[in-house]
Amino acid sequence: MRILLEKFTKKFGNLTVIDEMDLEVRDGEMLALLGGSGCGKSTTLFAICGIHKVNSGRIMFGDRDVTNITSQERNVGVVFQSFALYPHMTVEDNIGFPLKIRKESKAEIRRKVDEIAEMMHIEPFLKRRPGELSGGQQQRVALARALIRRPDVLLLDEPLANLDATLRLEMRSEIRRIQQETGITAILVTHDQVEAMSMCDRIAIMDAGKIVQICPPREMYTNPVSDYVAGFLGSPPIAFLSGQIQDGNFVEPSTGTKMPVTAAIATSHAGREVRVGIRPEYFQPDGATKIKGVVSFIEAQGRETLYDVTLPDGNILRSIQGAHSPVNIGDEVEWGVNTEHMLVFDQDGRRI
Amino acid sequence: MGNSRHLGLFLLIPAGIFVFLFFLMPVVLTGIFAFTNMSTATGIKGGAYMITESSMLSMTGEYGEDVLAERLLQKVYTIDEAGLAAALESGGDAAAIKELKTRFLGEVFDNRRDVERAIKALNARPSSTRAIKLISANFERSVVNVRFETEEELLFAISDFGISLTEIQIEAVQKVAYTGWYFTTQNFKTMISLPDTKKTMINTLFYVFTTLILFNVGFALVLSISTHYMGTGTAGFFRSIWLLPRITPPVLYVLMWKWLAWDSGFLAVILEPLGFAPRNWLLDTPANAWTFIILINGIVGASMGMLIFSSAIKAIPDSLFHASEVDGASRMQQIWHIILPQLRWPILFITSYQTLSLLTSFEYILLATNGGPGGATEVWALATYLKALSNYGGALQYGYGAALSLVLVVIGITLSLIYLKVFNFANMTSKPKIE
Amino acid sequence: MGGNFRKWPMVLFLSVLTAPLILMYIYLFVDTVTNTPPGTMIPNEFTLEHWRFLTEIIPGRPSIWLATWNTFVFASVTTLVVLVVSSAAGYSLSRLQLPARSFFLGGIMVLHAFPTVTLLIAIFLILQMLGLYNTLSVLFW
Numbered sequence: 001m002r003i004l005l006e007k008f009t010k011k012f013g014n015l016t017v018i019d020e021m022d023l024e025v026r027d028g029e030m031l032a033l034l035g036g037s038g039c040g041k042s043t044t045l046f047a048i049c050g051i052h053k054v055n056s057g058r059i060m061f062g063d064r065d066v067t068n069i070t071s072q073e074r075n076v077g078v079v080f081q082s083f084a085l086y087p088h089m090t091v092e093d094n095i096g097f098p099l100k101i102r103k104e105s106k107a108e109i110r111r112k113v114d115e116i117a118e119m120m121h122i123e124p125f126l127k128r129r130p131g132e133l134s135g136g137q138q139q140r141v142a143l144a145r146a147l148i149r150r151p152d153v154l155l156l157d158e159p160l161a162n163l164d165a166t167l168r169l170e171m172r173s174e175i176r177r178i179q180q181e182t183g184i185t186a187i188l189v190t191h192d193q194v195e196a197m198s199m200c201d202r203i204a205i206m207d208a209g210k211i212v213q214i215c216p217p218r219e220m221y222t223n224p225v226s227d228y229v230a231g232f233l234g235s236p237p238i239a240f241l242s243g244q245i246q247d248g249n250f251v252e253p254s255t256g257t258k259m260p261v262t263a264a265i266a267t268s269h270a271g272r273e274v275r276v277g278i279r280p281e282y283f284q285p286d287g288a289t290k291i292k293g294v295v296s297f298i299e300a301q302g303r304e305t306l307y308d309v310t311l312p313d314g315n316i317l318r319s320i321q322g323a324h325s326p327v328n329i330g331d332e333v334e335w336g337v338n339t340e341h342m343l344v345f346d347q348d349g350r351r352i
Numbered sequence: 353m354g355n356s357r358h359l360g361l362f363l364l365i366p367a368g369i370f371v372f373l374f375f376l377m378p379v380v381l382t383g384i385f386a387f388t389n390m391s392t393a394t395g396i397k398g399g400a401y402m403i404t405e406s407s408m409l410s411m412t413g414e415y416g417e418d419v420l421a422e423r424l425l426q427k428v429y430t431i432d433e434a435g436l437a438a439a440l441e442s443g444g445d446a447a448a449i450k451e452l453k454t455r456f457l458g459e460v461f462d463n464r465r466d467v468e469r470a471i472k473a474l475n476a477r478p479s480s481t482r483a484i485k486l487i488s489a490n491f492e493r494s495v496v497n498v499r500f501e502t503e504e505e506l507l508f509a510i511s512d513f514g515i516s517l518t519e520i521q522i523e524a525v526q527k528v529a530y531t532g533w534y535f536t537t538q539n540f541k542t543m544i545s546l547p548d549t550k551k552t553m554i555n556t557l558f559y560v561f562t563t564l565i566l567f568n569v570g571f572a573l574v575l576s577i578s579t580h581y582m583g584t585g586t587a588g589f590f591r592s593i594w595l596l597p598r599i600t601p602p603v604l605y606v607l608m609w610k611w612l613a614w615d616s617g618f619l620a621v622i623l624e625p626l627g628f629a630p631r632n633w634l635l636d637t638p639a640n641a642w643t644f645i646i647l648i649n650g651i652v653g654a655s656m657g658m659l660i661f662s663s664a665i666k667a668i669p670d671s672l673f674h675a676s677e678v679d680g681a682s683r684m685q686q687i688w689h690i691i692l693p694q695l696r697w698p699i700l701f702i703t704s705y706q707t708l709s710l711l712t713s714f715e716y717i718l719l720a721t722n723g724g725p726g727g728a729t730e731v732w733a734l735a736t737y738l739k740a741l742s743n744y745g746g747a748l749q750y751g752y753g754a755a756l757s758l759v760l761v762v763i764g765i766t767l768s769l770i771y772l773k774v775f776n777f778a779n780m781t782s783k784p785k786i787e
Numbered sequence: 788m789g790g791n792f793r794k795w796p797m798v799l800f801l802s803v804l805t806a807p808l809i810l811m812y813i814y815l816f817v818d819t820v821t822n823t824p825p826g827t828m829i830p831n832e833f834t835l836e837h838w839r840f841l842t843e844i845i846p847g848r849p850s851i852w853l854a855t856w857n858t859f860v861f862a863s864v865t866t867l868v869v870l871v872v873s874s875a876a877g878y879s880l881s882r883l884q885l886p887a888r889s890f891f892l893g894g895i896m897v898l899h900a901f902p903t904v905t906l907l908i909a910i911f912l913i914l915q916m917l918g919l920y921n922t923l924s925v926l927f928w
Contacts, residue, residue: 071677084671088693098679360879367876378906581797
């Protein structure tokens with residue numbers, strides 16, 4: 001089901017957390033709300049499921065205006081960060097709770113619980129209590145409870161934050177599998193760009209209560225609208241350098257290195273201060289535009305190695321290399337920037 | 353290590369003294385007093401020996417020594433040195449007294465008339481009847497109503513009085529003449545035989561469980577759950593209001609209820625136009641009295657449950673409420689399926705803790721109805737207090753009161769121990785963090 | 788709380804239950820500043836005569852300030868004693884490895900659960916035996 005937020009505004013007291021936000025989630029799509037803490041992503045999610053009242057604006061589920069109706073009537077499934085399983089009920093009762101509340105027959109509840117337990121691979125645990133389950137199993141139970149009454153929307157609030165690294169990887173694909181199997185419209189709230197990029201069809205990246213950019217993950221990575229978006233996506237993160245546009249080049253002030261920019265930028269920003277963003281994969285020993293610096297940090301990540309190269313003025317460029325270069329910390333290197341993929345931002349952080 | 357041990361024990365000493373003075377000693381003494389016949393009449397220190405009308409009644413009743421009893425109660429008139437001296441002292445005719453001494457010293461008369469007749473027969477006979485009576489009064493000798501500190505003194509006085517006692521009689525006199533307390537199991541026999549005991553017991557059970565269920569747990573749940581669904585400020589306001597009765601001095605608090613209930617009080621004024629004659633609603637029928645007793649105690653008692661339950665509800669993660677709302681639960685369903693199951697332990701705790709405090713509380717009942725009307729609202733603790741420390745006649749039965757209170761002490765200690773077991777004491781006493 | 792349940796029904800419900808109690812407390816106060824005759828609920832005149840014990844000594848009654856002083860002395864001495872005794876015991880029980888520690892703690896829990904009112908009679912009799920009944924020093928016990 002399509003979800004639409006129109007001029008949605010949320011205030012806590014005098015503090016406006018979200019100001020006139022518009023957002024559309026397409027039917028059957030999984031959308032990530034990505035942002036740092038306090039950016040308003042959870043507030044948005046809580047407004048969609050009705051826990052927070054909206055100060056102004058509208059929320060539509062399909063053609064239904066749900067702005068002023070309660071959570072109980074919205075038919076949404078929510079997986080909370082802490083899973084919020086009822087500790088005094090068995091797994092079976094937890095999953096069946098939404099149905100029991102609607103006074104469905106015992107046999108019917110049983111059938112549906114068994115069905116969804118099979119899908120979630122949690123049949124052996126039905127008689128246990130949440131306290132006796134591992135984090136991953138609790139996660140599956142929470143997901144089963146959210147999905148059992150076939151909600152119009154599935155909302156996931158940092159669902160992987162409480163899991164350890166291996167489980168996180170497993171549940172990432174598991175949640176995606178289930179979302180695709182059921183074809184449900186889903187919204188994932190997360191601060192982890194890897195989760196957002198790997199699980200979702202589209203990402204809406206938020207900053208200070210506003211959606212900065214909304215598009216598919218790949219596009220957002222290659223074509224960010226601002227330095228904030230560019231900095232948020234990518235691991236290891238993008239490196240920024242400041243300098244001037246002169247004669248069709250970006251001039252790095254400490255080394256005087258000239259990096260060619262597009263003709264459009266060269267004319268529009270001639271002589272002006274800009275920032276450029278260079279991703280680690282585009283700063284390589286065989287890159288075209290060489291720049292000198294000192295290796296200040298080496299981190300072996302197994303398949304790849306990450307190098308920090310400090311320029312004379314203290315700015316750092318990062319490089320990630322598949323083959324291990326024979327350098328040590330303190331060595332001076334001259335590696336090249338692949339300037340085609342260089343991202344240029346104006347002084348306000350906007351992409352140009 | 354050894355050092356800290358000694359230090360620890362040393363630091364415990366003051367607390368130990370307090371525990372001993374205020375707990376161990378009273379418990380033991382309650383047990384001891386319960387097996388005595390202590391009362392205002394016997395005093396609480398050791399007693400003395402006295403021949404009285406009532407002790408001679410039991411002499412007759414218990415030992416069948418009615419002749420001896422009669423003799424001991426008798427007054428005789430002996431002309432002795434002491435009497436003569438006293439007569440002179442009180443201003444009797446000196447010549448008559450001197451003659452009396454020479455003629456009758458050592459003589460014993462059975463009654464006063466004989467003495468006076470003898471005085472009249474004297475040569476130096478006093479002129480008026482009044483003067484004769486003045487002299488004769490000094491020779492009255494009796495063991496009745498004289499306080500003897502030891503039984504030897506008593507027995508000596510009796511033999512001096514001219515009565516010789518057999519072994520059996522000596523024993524009987526010792527028993528009945530003793531005015532102090534002694535050990536007996538009579539208190540418990542009385543307790544079992546009196547119909548009042550059973551009634552008080554039933555009253556107590558009714559009072560404890562009705563108040564507990566309706567107010568200390570029931571109303572406390574109503575208060576804590578309803579304030580949970582309010583804003584913080586409003587909730588705080590209502591909680592403070594309902595906490596007031598607990599911090600109001602009992603006298604003032606009960607006065608407030610009396611103001612509500614008495615025959616020119618609020619209820620009477622309000623109900624009069626509706627056709628109810630003004631009356632003291634607090635005391636007119638047992639049912640009304642109970643209603644007020646339960647309200648008065650319940651409202652004070654509910655505040656503790658309210659605090660405990662409120663903080664327990666606060667401890668439930670918000671996400672559980674959110675989850676249940678999203679799952680479709682209405683307010684009643686949320687209360688029933690989420691809040692109440694989470695309050696299981698607090699409810700059990702309040703139930704057990706408050707059972708004990710209700711069982712032993714009597715101050716509000718004392719102030720409100722004093723057990724009335726006609727003992728209808730007399731509970732065990734109140735009965736104990738009334739018997740031992742506040743009886744209308746002024747005859748306080750310490751021993752019987754202690755026996756009644758021993759029953760409460762035993763129940764109290766037993767229940768406390770059970771609670772500790774139930775609430776898993778081992779968890780509360782984990783090892784200390786540092787040495 | 789979120790916005791799924793309205794607050795006013797609960798506020799209304801509890802207001803109705805609380806009203807009598809508030810009314811009683813209000814009248815308790817009103818009665819101290821009026822001379823309302825029995826049988827009527829409308830306060831008549833405002834008077835401070837019931838509060839005059841604060842400023843003058845009423846014949847035949849002890850001064851209120853003496854009573855206040857007594858209360859103050861009683862409260863502070865009790866607090867001081869309890870503070871010293873219980874912090875010493877508390878420290879040794881919680882921080883030091885004592886023999887029979889759990890026995891002591893168990894004892895404290897029993898003491899706490901146990902209603903001391905039941906010991907009233909014994910304490911009263913002890914006081915009488917010691918001749919301390921009706922004396923000031925006994926309060927410090």
